[in-house]
Amino acid sequence: MPRRRTPIVTFLTDFGTQDAYVAAMKAxxxxxxxxVHLIDITHEISAQDVLGGSIALERAVASFPPGTIHVAVVDPGVGTNRRLLAVSTNSQQVLCPDNGLITWAWRRFGGTARELTWRPDSYSRTFHGRDILAPAAGMLAAGKSLATLTRTLSGPLLLDLFMARGEEGAIIHFDRFGNATTNIPAGHVPPNASICLRKHNLGRLQRTYGEVSVGEPLALIGSSDLLEIAVRNGSARRELKLSLGDKVWVRRDKRVKTDGV
Amino acid sequence: MPRRRTPIVTFLTDFGTQDAYVAAMKAxxxxxxxxVHLIDITHEISAQDVLGGSIALERAVASFPPGTIHVAVVDPGVGTNRRLLAVSTNSQQVLCPDNGLITWAWRRFGGTARELTWRPDSYSRTFHGRDILAPAAGMLAAGKSLATLTRTLSGPLLLDLFMARGEEGAIIHFDRFGNATTNIPAGHVPPNASICLRKHNLGRLQRTYGEVSVGEPLALIGSSDLLEIAVRNGSARRELKLSLGDKVWVRRDKRVKTDGV
Amino acid sequence: MPRRRTPIVTFLTDFGTQDAYVAAMKAxxxxxxxxVHLIDITHEISAQDVLGGSIALERAVASFPPGTIHVAVVDPGVGTNRRLLAVSTNSQQVLCPDNGLITWAWRRFGGTARELTWRPDSYSRTFHGRDILAPAAGMLAAGKSLATLTRTLSGPLLLDLFMARGEEGAIIHFDRFGNATTNIPAGHVPPNASICLRKHNLGRLQRTYGEVSVGEPLALIGSSDLLEIAVRNGSARRELKLSLGDKVWVRRDKRVKTDGV
Structure with missing residues (x-):
């Protein structure tokens, strides 16, 4: 019998790294x-920012190999009667509160959501990440079947993503380099469109940073299949003075279109 | 012969994460x-804050399974003649300088302290974490006996914890969420007492965040068996404008008591 | 046949820890x-600070055992035609862009540089750390030969280190404790020299912090064989009001010398 590959458990939280909370989950x-391999995704999600956590979680689910178990804890509702989830998505498992944290991964990869019903004999009311989600992840990693820990569920709670439907969208996220993600799906950006901010026309979509000069802004499709705004070797956030919620427009250039290009 | 479980070595320091110091200890x-499993507790203890390190270390020792080896380095006395310790506590080992860092774990779990006398052939005078404590942790993880690395010791140096003895205590620690830990032990807070800050009466002890409304402050007993002050889904530190050292009072409500409640 | 020791792969980047980038490389x-053991060196290199990354990388290469594979990504040129390197140095492997990041390790340990020519079937233009360097590190860790992934190279691109040649140098780096590293090699500091800053004479080189009183400044030779300036149990950066680029002088004391001491 071939030996099973060592499983992977990841952790994504808003706990920060100055306390022992993350270590307690690993323990x-x-x-x-x-x-088991224990891998940190990030613990720097803004406190109780379920949307930000959801974006980071989707990127983790996009990166890890089949069978990975993700523990995601951004949980303002801990201590209330919100449910816990075990979601199978992109051939991986996500254990998280049922508060919308799964939204982005669900939108991109679909999946099957079950309710995590396993509980230890006693557990705190304020730290289900340590007391329920992490032990459940450990049991799954040890080979316990999902069915014994969960029951069926009609569907997870999903955030309204407010995806842009027309030609106007907005900035919804910045990464550490100051790259801005918008809520405009790739499919809404035809090749001959111009991307405009209030005070900047970024021209057409680029395929890569190398297509503009150092210090120049550009628009491109990011890894989540959304329109992103960046500055080559710089920070779009700082250099274009962008803020969350700033409007972004996709302007189809009619003249070019009628020229058949 | 059953295979030994892979040992765990943890790291708790004030080194921050911008340099290669922590990695050098893992190496x-x-x-x-x-x-071996190498687990970070935190490296964000304030520089040379032995008390803060001691609190985080106690929480790590409370979380990890028997046999875990903790390397804790908040070490303003490195290069002086302060001793190094190997403390057995809560069925785990802590390797750390003898400067009070063990205080909180010792207060909660008791234990046996030995002096770590093992030294490599040569070592720096400024980084005993890398040169002495981490190799010793590695040797223990590899199965070397504690006795060969240590000698008996009368007792570790302990910080004066200034635990509140009467009805007045103070805030001694904030976590990343702005929850405040006080120096008031659970045993000093009768169920019918009111918890008061200079400008806020928090009423009686609550069992969980869910017992107050979102945004409301509350007092509860935390995982270290000390009185804590929190705001549900918020930051007590910011919203109640709390600072380290702020006074906290436990007011027994005599009338209620005489009513037999 | 003795079982091979579990390989080590480390990660050093300017990605920060708030996004899922580092985890994507580990995946x-x-x-x-x-x-494999996956170890973080640091992800807090200032964005695109190749020199700062190079200093941290040298310290990692100094610490880890033979056979370690380091993935270092500070890569402002990603998406251009800059090469990727596989450098054998100090009996370890470094995979990194050919932009000077290897400079400090190369200066201290020498080595052999090859060009990493392996590419996956498809890869992004903006994240070679995840798409090329990390998979290549994984292949090396899995036992694949370096020769199959690389080809010969005349030599890596090296930063001009501006090492001090005479009696005047400068501060080039601060660590988290406020210790300052200068560009003055140990060999330029005779035992009877005085170390001077614009407003402070630090006297002779000390061997360790313990040789001055708490709160006193001192000059000593650091782990990279460069002159460092520190304050015992304090921050030289803050307490001596130092900045990057501040001048440092090595003053030979002629009188002492003529006395034959």
């Missing part, structure tokens, strides 16, 4: 199994 | 053994 | 092999 996994 | 463990 | 390694 809970290690109590279940030592044959 | 020192990996030179001794590769059959 | 790429884990797709190649699960028999």
């Amino acid at each position: 809970a996994v290690l109590r279940q199994t030592r044959d | 020192a463990v990996l030179r001794q053994t590769r059959d | 790429a390694v884990l797709r190649q092999t699960r028999d």
